[in-house]
Amino acid sequence: MNIFLTGATGFLGGELLVVLSKRLDVDKIFCLVRSNNEEEGLARIEKIFKLHDDYFDEKKIFPVLGNLIDDNIQNQLETNPNLQDIDVIIHSAANTSFSKIYDDLVEKVNIHGFNSILQWSKGLKSLKTFVYVGTATICGKGVTHCLVHEDDSPNINSKHFVKYTFTKMTSEMMLRKELPEDKILVVRPSIIMGDSRELIPRSPVILWTLATLNLMRLVPVNPAAKLDIIPVDYAANSIVALLFAKRHYTTYHVSSGEASMTDSKKVTDSIEDKFPDKPVFKFVQRALMSQMKNWSRNRLQPESELHDHGEYLDYWNSIFEDNSKLRILFAGLEPYIEFIELGQIFDNSRLLEDTDMGNSIPADIYINNSIKFLDKIDVFEGALDP
Numbered sequence: 281m282n283i284f285l286t287g288a289t290g291f292l293g294g295e296l297l298v299v300l301s302k303r304l305d306v307d308k309i310f311c312l313v314r315s316n317n318e319e320e321g322l323a324r325i326e327k328i329f330k331l332h333d334d335y336f337d338e339k340k341i342f343p344v345l346g347n348l349i350d351d352n353i354q355n356q357l358e359t360n361p362n363l364q365d366i367d368v369i370i371h372s373a374a375n376t377s378f379s380k381i382y383d384d385l386v387e388k389v390n391i392h393g394f395n396s397i398l399q400w401s402k403g404l405k406s407l408k409t410f411v412y413v414g415t416a417t418i419c420g421k422g423v424t425h426c427l428v429h430e431d432d433s434p435n436i437n438s439k440h441f442v443k444y445t446f447t448k449m450t451s452e453m454m455l456r457k458e459l460p461e462d463k464i465l466v467v468r469p470s471i472i473m474g475d476s477r478e479l480i481p482r483s484p485v486i487l488w489t490l491a492t493l494n495l496m497r498l499v500p501v502n503p504a505a506k507l508d509i510i511p512v513d514y515a516a517n518s519i520v521a522l523l524f525a526k527r528h529y530t531t532y533h534v535s536s537g538e539a540s541m542t543d544s545k546k547v548t549d550s551i552e553d554k555f556p557d558k559p560v561f562k563f564v565q566r567a568l569m570s571q572m573k574n575w576s577r578n579r580l581q582p583e584s585e586l587h588d589h590g591e592y593l594d595y596w597n598s599i600f601e602d603n604s605k606l607r608i609l610f611a612g613l614e615p616y617i618e619f620i621e622l623g624q625i626f627d628n629s630r631l632l633e634d635t636d637m638g639n640s641i642p643a644d645i646y647i648n649n650s651i652k653f654l655d656k657i658d659v660f661e662g663a664l665d666p
């Protein structure tokens with residue numbers, strides 16, 4: 281089997297590449313990589329394997345230089361002689377930013393870039409499966425505190441917090457329109473955070489949120505809102521298992537489901553005593569976020585409720601030389617808090633039925649393996665690049 285993989289240099293794509301590279305039934309993996317030249321492209325791929333000391337097989341894995349936002353990308357792929365007998369495309373690349381300033385780029389990469397891959401795929405004679413890595417959050421913000429099933433989405437009337445989920449939904453719909461059903465595999469991960477193994481996580485994304493809350497300790501979130509979080513190793517293994525499974529559906533949640541769901545309180549409880557120097561976690565209403573922002577601008581009103589939590593303000597003063605820095609953190613954190621509050625859990629019965637993956641380890645348990653990495657995450661860098 282010959283595979284074309286996009287997004288290999290990313291969080292999930294890197295793990296997918298390593299898992300696929302270990303399979304004997306996979307002959308070659310071509311990875312779309314952004315880089316200036318072949319050497320740099322190869323180095324970016326090699327780095328993925330070096331991170332956890334995985335074996336890199338140069339005879340099996342090949343970089344294909346390209347950028348999804350290049351107008352010429354479809355033609356580049358069509359005329360590449362190495363890509364004529366691709367059996368499987370796994371499209372994991374995306375711009376995952378929640379920040380409004382990247383909206384145009386998000387659309388370019390996630391819709392137009394995706395469409396280039398889709399149009400190229402239609403001309404591939406040997407193509408058996410197009411795996412589209414979507415997201416379970418395409419159900420939108422109108423769906424709250426319930427168990428979401430695969431068939432609930434896509435829903436053209438769904439409302440979205442961020443352009444990212446809208447673009448992921450749009451591309452999924454384009455895929456269904458243009459390719460026959462027997463060639464489609466849509467996998468929709470829930471929230472991917474960290475790694476369940478005792479390994480440095482491939483990316484601080486989402487773990488960044490926890491690192492930030494761990495630093496702040498005053499958490500403007502409903503502690504009981506249910507959370508569907510999975511580790512990246514489980515996500516990658518599930519997607520590969522689905523690729524090789526006898527499938528009864530075209531679309532699968534890759535999620536914790538009800539059996540392994542968690543909530544913010546459980547997650548913070550598991551890390552609480554590992555940082556004895558910090559104040560205890562205290563959950564407050566989300567509405568206090570705007571007062572926190574005022575505090576960081578030195579504009580907190582004397583009658584503000586936030587003064588009731590003065591010990592946290594003193595603590596923030598003690599750890600941040602400059603209050604305004606907290607504004608950066610709050611801005612980065614806000615969209616994540618909105619998602620946390622939705623209380624969406626994604627049914628995983630299909631994944632359990634068609635693979636032998638079993639349920640994921642709940643995040644409040646596997647997070648113990650990542651605790652030593654939490655303090656090393658640069659929260660400000662994460663906030664600037666959400």
Ligand SMILES: NC(=O)c1ccc[n+]([C@@H]2O[C@H](COP(=O)([O-])OP(=O)(O)OC[C@H]3O[C@@H](n4cnc5c(N)ncnc54)[C@H](OP(=O)(O)O)[C@@H]3O)[C@@H](O)[C@H]2O)c1
Pocket residue numbers: 286287288289290291292293312313314346347348349371372373374375376389393413414415416448468469470471472473483485486
């Ligand atoms: N992480 C989650 O919680 C989560 C949850 C549900 C679904 N997903 C989906 O899973 C997939 C992977 O997400 P991730 O967390 O691994 O994201 P990520 O770490 O941000 O990786 C994104 C990947 O896409 C590539 N990419 C971005 N723009 C590109 C462009 N213009 N041309 C070519 N490649 C480009 C990046 O390449 P560079 O390295 O060159 O930037 C990187 O390899 C996405 O489709 C996402 O929607 C993720």
